[in-house]
Amino acid sequence: MTAATQFSPNGAYGPLRRKEDARFIRGRGTFVDDIQLPGMLHGAILRSPLAHARITGIDTLAAEAHPKVRAVITGKTLEELQLAWMPTLSQDVQAVLATDKVRFQGQEVAFVVAEDRYAARVALELIDVTYEPLPPVVDARRALDPGAPLIRDDIAGQADNRIFDWEAGDRARTEEVFAAADVVLAQDMLYPRVHPAPLETCGTVADMDTISGKLTVWSTSQAPHAHRTMYALVTGLAEHKIRVISPDIGGGFGNKVGIYPGYICAVVGSMITGKPVKWMEDRSENLMSTSFARDYHMRGEIAATRDGRILGLRVRVLADHGAFNGAAQPTKFPAGFFGVFTGSYNLQTAHCEVTGVYTNKAPGGVAYSCSFRVTEAVYLVERMVDVLARELGTDPAELRMQNLLQPAQFPYTSVTGWEYDSGDYPRALRLALDIAGYPELRREQAEQRKGAGLAGEDAGQPGEDAGHPGTLMGIGVSFFTEAVGAGPRAHMDILGLGMADGADLRVYPTGKAVLAISVQTQGQGHETTFAQIVAAELGISPDDVDVVHGDTDRTPFGLGTYGSRSTPVSGAAAAVVARKVRERARIVAATMLEAAPDDLEWADGRWQVRGDPGQGKSIAEIAMAAHSGLELPDGVEGHLDAATVYNPPNLTYPFGAYICVVDVDPGTGKVNVRRFIAVDDCGVRINPMIVEGQVHGGLADGLGMALMQVIAFDSDGNCLGGSFMDYLLPTSMECPSWELGTTVTPSPHHPIGAKGVGESATVGSPPAVVNAVVDALAPFGVRHADMPLTPAVVWRAIQGRPLRNDLATT
């Protein structure tokens, strides 16, 4: 038997190379489209070309007659199975296949099952659907106009396109404070509709075994257990007869949280044909019909004293939810966690109102690393702070420093009732300013503004390098507080399911361990980081811990990965269950050492006798003994297995300070991101290499959203962002070499002090980029410009004729 390896917690935490890489670098990952089953058929969806129309007829005869087609399913077929509509994650219903009307371009109308994907595609063209067009509602700002077309006439009692009204904060106090304030500024801003666009689209292989009655579903799902429970509720199949497997997932970013009509159709297809049915959407389907993100039309107001003390914030939001309210967030939070719009500042008061409306667009809203609308909240407050800084003539970093919450104020309850667990904000901001060399940057900018003219110079290749005469330098600061790790069962549930997650740990006789978790990696490296957590607690090597995830038959119940909750919730569960195992081991060790359990202490990866360290046992030794003939005390069973369900006591609050440096070519409007400095504090970092990778990825997201990404529509409701030719994603060329820094402020309530980091950079970066561009355009009197800041948008902002590019007039 090999001696147990000595590991201290710090030894297990560190930049360990990832275990999952071994298969991916060999091209041996198993993604849903890689799955081939005997007799497998292929599904394809016929989608509506119109944004709003009554269906007057569907003729499927020609498709059914095609020799390679095995089934054609329509809304009518599903009605008979009571599956034509399914519940959404926001107490609404969504059509699986349209029956009466289509309500967005791209909506699912029919499903064919054929022998191969090429034949399925042919069969779609053989289905004849007749529509009677209806006027669409495309501009959310018009959705509540009197006489606006009614989209959800399927809901009894729905008289208009209003979904909900929600508010948070203290309206009366805020009015008082604003009325008395020296300075009150208002700014409209749009967080446009974007889409997470993971590189792998969504899809499913559904295999209904009609003999055993068991349904197996391989799915691109960030929440396999939640999906399983949903399938049970919706299909009437017993939950234990459903197995959901998330194999390798090629990116999720919130796009793969919900259940899509295609999944249900594949399940029904398998039931009808008795064969496995694969449905993989193509990219245009992904962009046009799956969960979009954002689309918040916001009006922010900020009140401050003349000397720069921020007193309060007031926000009015119009939220475009598309044709069905499919936003994925905890039940009592129709606007997600937008309530954290008070940001990182010491405010006296705040109030917000959010009105959600239906439009003739795809459903969604909560996705794309938003942490349940924290992206929108942070964008709002960070833009408002900059608007205030400009008005007061104060440096935006200084203004923030003046108003940031101080370490002594933590835990801090915000004026909208959120309890921030811990933070040292000034330290993070100072570090970011240091890394950036902020004073030198401002000096360079001042020189440039003084010296160079704005016209008549050859600015060279549009958008090229910094410092070219004629380009305008901009520096943008963003400070964010994230709210992640949903969440305490008492306050948070999704469809009635509490957001507690389970972890099961088994230690085998030779001291190797298997940890089964309920969360679902889509690239975040759980197979490595969770092994590190257990390894740290048990003093064994991470190599000796296998992490099992993604299969509901093999893992405990939990609500999955989104909202950066894996580390805060499931990571906590992993630490807790490992400690349970360790405590079991204490008892066995005590027996082995003929000591009392209380006389043992845990040190250097062993239970050892206090005061006599030579007498100690490692987990491996204890495991073997637990399974041996060793006589154990009454009531103590011979194993080192444990299970736990972790109900987080609170959210965790990672935070950061970001600085973006841009160069804008005023002759063309082209923006080049010269530098991006990101200081993140996500508490204790289990694997710094993975943490940094998460930050890098989120920063690219922010750059993309700020400069080029939008799912736009024309006034007929045609989606203009249905391909990667139109929905542009950042490449290696636009992204600078990210400069990272870190501070560590542990979470006081988390078992290992970790906070989670998956979405921080996506939250914090868009305002940094936008603030930088607006800063660059200050000499032209530009106070604000809406994302995406494409060259046309920037140029038009300089001209004083803003361009709205989320909505095109046809």
Added chain:
Amino acid sequence: MQVTISVNDREYMAEVEPRLLLIHFLRDQLGLTGSHWGCDTSNCGACVVWLDETPVKSCTVLTAMADGHRVRTVEGLERGGELDPVQQGFTECHGLQCGFCTPGMMMTARWLIDNNPDPSAAEIREALSGQICRCTGYENIVRSIRWAAEHEAAERARLDGEDADSVPEAAG
């Protein structure tokens, strides 16, 4: 129609429709699922493989066009059980997260280093500019490729050093 294509040094003969895209031939007919697809418009590069000696977007190549030619995929990077330095670099430098873009990135990286043994970060970014990654923000991909280039250069220098030291064998 009949096609004969060499894939990772192995010859395959198959009956295919002219419209069968090369990416589908590789994945669905040959079971080489290491290459992926992610878009409809030749933008994302998840499907990059080598056709003869150059990387191409295999979603935009007909299998018919590859008839009589050689294809290399990610499955053919590893030789004799040894990982290519590019594969090692990606693991060393955390150049992948979800792994979906990775095969395409590595195939382009291998081609880049073959033609430019000491690429700068700017040259690496340019070479990758037609391929999307949603997870990494590209920085670690660039570092991974630099690692591979440096590792190979060091290995070459080591072997050159050995050659200089060794007694030349008799010509055989």
Added chain:
Amino acid sequence: MQVPAHFEYERATSVPHALALLAKFGPESRVLAGGHSLIPMMKLRLAQPETLVDINDLAELAYLRVEESELRIGALTRHAELLSSPIAGLHFPILHDAERRIADPIVRNRGTIGGSLCQADPSEDLSAAFAALRATMVIEGGSGTRTVPERAFHLGPYETVVAPDELLTEIRVPILPGGGSAYLKVDRRAGDWPVGAAGAALWLDGDTITEAGIGLAAVGAEHFSAAEAEDFLRGAQATDDSFARAGQIAAEHCTPVSDQRGPADYKRHLAAELTARALRRARARARGGEA
């Protein structure tokens, strides 16, 4: 991923064979070269040819050489080959400037010069670059070979003078002494189509412009060129003011269309701004300045 509709496939073994196939299969047949314009269109069902004639084996159509004071480029030359060609870069840096911004390196490995020009997208950078250079197109058909000025090659969006049974085989660019050229492009992101782009070629005698060529992409310039601006420049002094004026004239004669890339007024502005900048850079290169 979307997939093409059914079609027949033929592989040409020589230019005459290709022409014979095109004639045989008629107007519903299309030439398949790099395929990076055609295959995406077929996947989206924007094109549904009945037969594809694959000409990738016609190595005789892939070349770059100087002959009779012309740079002659075979139509099957890949974008990557044009970009890496020293003689192309030496005589016409405008071509390298443009190629560097077309699509991406992987697509450039396959896409061909001839294919891009025949695709005739109104935003095609090479159409503008070759227009600035007043190239000549060589077209072969069953009844022989003909040449067409590049500026008469495009009939409209996605339409050229190449008949269904003809093949574009060569692009010829006259080499004249004392010249410099440049291409500038604004896009929303690397590899995107231009929002607006301008190419300029200048020939100088001292400070006097002896000849000028201006090519514009994506801004609705007739024949991808700015003839009125060129007329203005011919004989004028090569000053910044002349170039600014030329840019304005070029912009006045464009009819840009508003779309998601940008509104018409912005594109018109780009036509002026980029023309002026391209002219300045072309001047610098003509004088042996900036590379």
